[in-house]
Amino acid sequence: MKRFLPSALLILILLVLSSPAFSGPMILTYRSPESSLDHRYDYDNAALKLALEKTKKKWGDYRLVPSPKMNFSRAISMLKAEELINPMFKHSASNALCGDLGYAPFPVDLGIVSYRVFFVSKLVDRKLHTVTSLENLRGFSIGQGYGWLDVGILSNAGFNVIVIPSYESLFTMVARGRFDLLSRGVNEVKGEFEAHQFLPNFVLHRHVGLYYPLPRFFFTNKTSNKAAQRVYEGLVAAYEDGSLMELWERKYRPSLDFTSFREITFFHIENPYLNLIDSGYKRFFIHDQQEASPASPQPGAPFNPDPATLP
Numbered sequence: 001m002k003r004f005l006p007s008a009l010l011i012l013i014l015l016v017l018s019s020p021a022f023s024g025p026m027i028l029t030y031r032s033p034e035s036s037l038d039h040r041y042d043y044d045n046a047a048l049k050l051a052l053e054k055t056k057k058k059w060g061d062y063r064l065v066p067s068p069k070m071n072f073s074r075a076i077s078m079l080k081a082e083e084l085i086n087p088m089f090k091h092s093a094s095n096a097l098c099g100d101l102g103y104a105p106f107p108v109d110l111g112i113v114s115y116r117v118f119f120v121s122k123l124v125d126r127k128l129h130t131v132t133s134l135e136n137l138r139g140f141s142i143g144q145g146y147g148w149l150d151v152g153i154l155s156n157a158g159f160n161v162i163v164i165p166s167y168e169s170l171f172t173m174v175a176r177g178r179f180d181l182l183s184r185g186v187n188e189v190k191g192e193f194e195a196h197q198f199l200p201n202f203v204l205h206r207h208v209g210l211y212y213p214l215p216r217f218f219f220t221n222k223t224s225n226k227a228a229q230r231v232y233e234g235l236v237a238a239y240e241d242g243s244l245m246e247l248w249e250r251k252y253r254p255s256l257d258f259t260s261f262r263e264i265t266f267f268h269i270e271n272p273y274l275n276l277i278d279s280g281y282k283r284f285f286i287h288d289q290q291e292a293s294p295a296s297p298q299p300g301a302p303f304n305p306d307p308a309t310l311p
Helices: 004-017 042-054 072-081 095-100 122-128 149-156 167-175 189-196 225-241 243-259 279-284
Strands: 026-030 062-066 087-092 102-104 115-121 142-145 161-164 181-185 202-204 208-211 216-220 265-268
Touching: 026 042, 026 225, 042 062, 042 225, 042 243, 072 087, 072 216, 087 149, 102 225, 115 122, 115 167, 115 189, 142 149, 142 167, 149 161, 161 167, 167 181, 167 189, 167 202, 181 189, 189 202, 189 243, 216 225, 225 243
Parallel strands: 026 062, 026 087, 142 161, 142 181, 208 265
Antiparallel strands: 087 216, 102 216, 115 181, 115 202, 115 208
């Protein structure tokens, strides 16, 4: 018995020391903005911190460190190369990306980014008021960033897509008429408009838009399974206790009100890059115009957001 006690005590000590609380903080890398005017990741990084706070009791402490500045294409390359410690970068989910990387299968912005509205020049704004069908809308070119999944979605739907490597250049070029439309999520546009309203002829169009399902997950290295699991558990916990919705309202409600988006006619197009992904993420969508109602529009059909399914 005397010989047994020291062995049992040693095992207990080893178990305690190997727990998250005694192994030091979990380091995670968050996405830095591309410029001083870039606030796209404010909500994402706040949601990441919220998820980590929700899981401190189980997983222990954490430390967040910033990534280098990079565009989407470079960010994906760094994830694949495993150059960063537990990176958590939000990207649009796709069959390819979910196959190549680790990820937390939770739609970080709760699916609202599926509603797309357009920054345009004043001339194009007037022309868009005559659009009555998806075929009409296809007559306008759309600018998008290099590496964005939207490029493939829009091209697949028959649009002429102009790919631009610099995020900031997109706003200048659409204002100057280098392409007709800059498609952005309805939750993103207020801050972007305020940051670029100094541009001559730069306006937000409020008559027609596009809808395609666009879940966005936190992606990480293939080897960062524990970090991905922790973030997923934290986001689910925050969703269930209402704290994620509070953050969502605080960060995104002003942009939704700014667009008056329930008055916009959206044309539904398909996202062909989701068929191999587990559909469990859909239960977290704050809206699901594609799935929630028997009267959901078919691809190409126009609709207005349903107040019963949207906040």
